[in-house]
Amino acid sequence: MTTTNCTHAKDIKKVVLGDGPISINEVIAVARYGAEVSFTREYCNRVDESRSLIDRFLQENRVIYGVTTGFGSNVTKVISPEDAETLQRNIIRSHAVSVGEPLEKEVVRAIQLMILVNLGQGYSGVRLQVLELIASLLNHDIVPFAPGDGSVGYLSPESHMALVLIGEGKAWKDGEFIPGAVVLEKAGLAPVTLGPKEGLALISGTTSATAMAALALYNGIQAAKTADITGAMSLEVLKGTIHAFDPRSHKLKKHGEQAKTARNVSRILEGSQIIDTYKDYRLQDALSLRCIPQIHGAIKRALKDAEATIENEMNSASDNPIIYPDGADGTALMGGNFDGSFVGIYTDMMCIALANLAKITERRIDRLVNHHHSELPNFLVANPGLNNGYMVPQYTAAGLLNEIRVLTQPATIDNVPTCANQEDVISFSYFASKKAYQISKKLEYILAIELMTATQAMDFHHPLKPAPITEKVYRLIRSKVPTVKEDRFFHPDIEVIKGQIHEGELTKLVELEMGEMEF
Missing domain, CATH: 1.10.275.10 (Fumarase/aspartase (N-terminal domain))
Known part of the structure; x- marks a missing residue:
């Protein structure tokens, strides 16, 4: 399961x-x-x-x-x-x-x-x-x-x-x-x-490393699904072309997650007047929009590989010694099942995957708030200059991305012998999993900022109607975060949207409308 x-x-x-x-x-x-x-x-x-x-x-x-x-x-x-x-x-x-x-x-x-x-x-x-x-x-x-x-x-x-x-x-x-x-x-x-x-x-045993790996993986899979939604909204409000999601292109790459991601975005944006109006507005978009299927797909592949490994570890016996029921007498097998290399190596890989998701998301945020790219009011506020609008949330995303990149340094390549050199090879799986867990939580904030800014950008496209699904997402956000007309205290807005992502409200809303998102 x-x-x-x-x-x-x-x-x-x-x-x-x-x-x-x-x-x-x-x-x-x-x-x-x-x-x-x-x-x-x-x-x-x-x-x-x-x-x-x-x-x-x-x-x-x-x-x-x-x-x-x-x-x-x-x-x-x-x-x-x-x-x-x-x-x-x-x-x-x-x-x-x-x-x-x-x-x-x-x-x-x-x-x-x-x-x-x-x-x-x-x-x-x-x-x-x-x-x-x-x-x-x-x-x-x-x-x-x-x-x-x-x-x-x-x-x-x-x-x-x-x-x-x-x-x-x-x-x-x-x-x-x-x-x-x-x-x-x-x-x-x-x-x-x-x-x-x-x-x-x-x-x-590997219990602490495996526990944090499971938490990080759950957050990471939910974040990858969320990124398909936030990425679709960014594509929509940035006048992106849906042609880059043509299934004929994606079936030529032998990575199923790429084609699934393209289908997710296309399904989310079905019925969008905005997408239909601008589908030929430019020949092709920047990579942060055009390469959503390729980049999100690769991240999902890594998470799925990690999922198989972590579930195997969760359901394994990682003690030492193993008390094995070998006939009536039994035997004690002294070995190394406590070693966390499987979990550690794959959570190090998860760190890299989630860092890539943070990277592409932050680039979309910059395009949303930068009028040179968005063709919308600078920093997504009607009266820029007097108001800063969403200038500095992009700084927050950049700062979080920097923290994530530092945490992406692999832990499991290190080695410091312990126990008078009896334990001379150390997995460091604990910190590998801890880093992945920390990254997964920082990533939720970056996604929240993309969702917040994409929602604000949608206000400037009226009277064109968004897709029915993205309109429902818009309403979910606007139920807690009102349109920004002048500067206010934005921290609570970011926190409430992050909570909607963390608790799965966003993905649940979308899947109620279009069925289960492909992964």
Whole structure:
């Protein structure tokens, strides 16, 4: 199941783990919109069976990394069964060292959900009791404090979250920031004492990188669809020629996303008097208009490739060691499934794709506000000079684009060995995903500015009528953002339009009129 053809995340009220793969939309439903989390009987059985293997391993005194040994380069230190609980508590306390501003609520919730999905595969040996407590935190809207800076791929933010499970650390509940033990008591929950393997399992794996990747991907796919709408509106009000979207041209390129994008724009603009009037106004337009199918299409291809990889990672077991049910005895497989290279490389690629979408969008904004290109009043205000109009929102888009370009520097090409060189190759997938998430949110603002300026430009085309679909988009914007006749405080306008994009109101409106947009 992909984000391109399933129920909107906001409409998913319950997410049941255990019977099949989890989708991106289900992650968003839990992380952003508070959907309830529960487990199937199959999920519970898998977890219980995996835990029974850990009990067997302990009885047989098997040497297993992180269960009867220390961690990292301390793997050579044997830990007695009597010290097993202390070992697991110590790893949580000692690894909770990320710093800086706390991760956003939806990021923390997405990570918690990824932990449940990862450990619920039945290859980690944790008790069901521990996973039920994490689900309870989600369902009681308890948000553990987790500083977001300083992770090389995993471990530290997850450790801060795990502190709450043992009655330590801090968390938010109903707007209060309170100690972990107190927040559990207020919710009628009891802390757990972590047993063998459980501390390690809670903080290992790709859960934080994958969670942020899922959030970034959802935002990115929604942004790419939105860009087809905002790009179509810009083409319309800038007297662009629809001839560049002729399907005969696009079928000659062997990239399906290009032709789909051209069809999206053509369908959005059907019935436009403005488009019909100016279809032969110039021989061909600037690239930011003429190459919408090619550039938007390439971005969508990259996002679809990232989507396949991220969904694979979401539904994989990324723990170490893997507790494998190999016959009645089982075995512990010590390996590297915690490595985040798949997620990191593809979120680095997502950064590049989203930066390209920001780039073409900012160029259209400049054409909208620049009277040398738009043939409309300068900065889209009737009395320029006395009024600045939309002069400076283009500055904002340029500033955001600069920030996005800096964030597009790949994280995964770097390497700083850790743990006394035992961990000598580091994925840095955490920051790759974090960058993609940050870029996706900045991109929403750039799209909001394009939509705001294109809507204003449409006012200068009366009495020519826009396409029925773009007219509905115009009315959606004008329901919250009135026509600019003289300068006012524009920041709230940008925020409200960004909210309409972020919540999917814009794409929902368009798809109600023309059916699902092709992706």
